[in-house]
Amino acid sequence: MKYNKTVLLNLLICIILGKFAPAARAQSLSLSLTPPLTEVMIKPGKAISQTFTLINNGDDTLIKAEFKTLNENGNLSDQEEKIIPWLEIASPSLVAEPFLFKKGEQLKLVVNIHPPADTPQQDYYQSLAFITLPVAGRHTQSNISQILVSPILISVTESGLPKSAKIAKFNFPSIIDSFDSLNIDLVLKNTGRAFFHINGQLLLKGLIGRAKYPIIPRIHLSGQEREILLDSPQTKRISGFFLGKYSLIADFALDEGSIKIVEEKVFFALPWKLLVILTVIIIFSLAWNKYRTNPK
Amino acid sequence: MIKTLKYSLILIFGFCLLNLRPSLAGAQDMSSESYQLQGGNFNITSESGTSSPARLIDQIGQTSAQIFSAKGILLQSGFLNKASGSSLNFTVNPVIVNFDPLTAGEAVYKDIFIVVENGDFPGYSVLLSQNQPLTSQTGEQIPDTVCDALKNKPCSVYKSNLWQEKLSYGLGYHVKSQNTPREFNKEYFFRPFSSLSKKELPVVFMQSVEKKIKNSAVVTLKLHLSPQQAISIYQNELIFTAIPGI
Numbered sequence: 165m166k167y168n169k170t171v172l173l174n175l176l177i178c179i180i181l182g183k184f185a186p187a188a189r190a191q192s193l194s195l196s197l198t199p200p201l202t203e204v205m206i207k208p209g210k211a212i213s214q215t216f217t218l219i220n221n222g223d224d225t226l227i228k229a230e231f232k233t234l235n236e237n238g239n240l241s242d243q244e245e246k247i248i249p250w251l252e253i254a255s256p257s258l259v260a261e262p263f264l265f266k267k268g269e270q271l272k273l274v275v276n277i278h279p280p281a282d283t284p285q286q287d288y289y290q291s292l293a294f295i296t297l298p299v300a301g302r303h304t305q306s307n308i309s310q311i312l313v314s315p316i317l318i319s320v321t322e323s324g325l326p327k328s329a330k331i332a333k334f335n336f337p338s339i340i341d342s343f344d345s346l347n348i349d350l351v352l353k354n355t356g357r358a359f360f361h362i363n364g365q366l367l368l369k370g371l372i373g374r375a376k377y378p379i380i381p382r383i384h385l386s387g388q389e390r391e392i393l394l395d396s397p398q399t400k401r402i403s404g405f406f407l408g409k410y411s412l413i414a415d416f417a418l419d420e421g422s423i424k425i426v427e428e429k430v431f432f433a434l435p436w437k438l439l440v441i442l443t444v445i446i447i448f449s450l451a452w453n454k455y456r457t458n459p460k
Numbered sequence: 461m462i463k464t465l466k467y468s469l470i471l472i473f474g475f476c477l478l479n480l481r482p483s484l485a486g487a488q489d490m491s492s493e494s495y496q497l498q499g500g501n502f503n504i505t506s507e508s509g510t511s512s513p514a515r516l517i518d519q520i521g522q523t524s525a526q527i528f529s530a531k532g533i534l535l536q537s538g539f540l541n542k543a544s545g546s547s548l549n550f551t552v553n554p555v556i557v558n559f560d561p562l563t564a565g566e567a568v569y570k571d572i573f574i575v576v577e578n579g580d581f582p583g584y585s586v587l588l589s590q591n592q593p594l595t596s597q598t599g600e601q602i603p604d605t606v607c608d609a610l611k612n613k614p615c616s617v618y619k620s621n622l623w624q625e626k627l628s629y630g631l632g633y634h635v636k637s638q639n640t641p642r643e644f645n646k647e648y649f650f651r652p653f654s655s656l657s658k659k660e661l662p663v664v665f666m667q668s669v670e671k672k673i674k675n676s677a678v679v680t681l682k683l684h685l686s687p688q689q690a691i692s693i694y695q696n697e698l699i700f701t702a703i704p705g706i
Contacts, residue, residue, distance in 0.1 A: 307697050310701075315703070
């Protein structure tokens, strides 16, 4: 009886301690950045500012902010000489040096964009990067560093830079089975001097009906060759039942619609897999009937 | 025989009639016989509000071209300002991967957890690289894995491969996530980190084109030490970079 009481008491203590003890966890880096992207169209000699908000949802960390350039594919580039001098952190002034960014803290950072009057008229692809500094230790270890990037896409122009694009790839099978999905390989190249958003849809025209498949309005940087993706879970595939001849029309507009890109291709759909199965069934039925009527 | 053919034909026709129209997708265009509205800048205000240090342009009643020619400036945060009320959240856990205690010939596995969350602005990419291979203070290095190259299954920074051989040493990683290219996800498949010290480009290991999503991944590090490796403290830096899907 006494033994049972001891066991129960121990169990109760364990439950209470387990309930109220703080959960043990590893340190984490967790940053939230707003806005994730800034697009600026600006005349030489004008100035504008943008405010970025960074929140530390993880543990205390050392962090710094710096500008980095983006290449034509929108990835970070090491070319420091391409960082433009008229992009500046206005406040707070010391964020370029590592500072302690505490858990739950919020940082408002103002960036000034002021291209001088003689700035060449073209696109400048820059970014503001927040970089955490790794923690050193005395073990064999990998130290983690986190970089959170907010691209800043700038068009310096007096009256708008020329925009143009061409479809670099528009491939899908010419003949498909009626029950199969149509896999589309569609790539657009930005041949102009400025970035743009691509808007529009793929239009599917059949003998009876037609259907529209809107695309994701992604950004195409100058010189970039990029896939066009459908705004659906299957970004490169159209599903359904197809029969006969179909036209698939790529119908896009650059930005607000003044420049159009249109291309049309044809494919045919037949239920050939079903026909093969039915043929096999019919042949077997015939053979079976023949065998039943004349077993020898 | 005729009966079978009859039933087969009825089956085909029935199926075709039921499925002849491809499924309609919801387009954002509004149209009738006399008009068609396409998505563009349907603005609501025409003034720009300025306060120090923030500046807000709310586009009411003017197109972006009109605003630009009038003011010489146009600021947008993403597609039709979709990014202005949006954020990119990026979490990496833990901040240190401790491989100790290490025993030569025995592989050590450690996990790093990644979470990416975005808002209205679609897409993101997460890239991974290391500053250098695991290096001691005297400059000794633990090599990057080449996977089971001894069995003609080599891996590289851009291609994973099987790594199970007991005589294959080094450091490599494997990723498990729904938003990771398939070649990362295969079981027992690893690859070395791209090294900034070797001028290699960071590798995209997690990506999406969707908006309002929260994706996670587990990056598993494998360290397999050779018996010939000098005893020392080896360290490097793993760099995780998150970029919105522009």
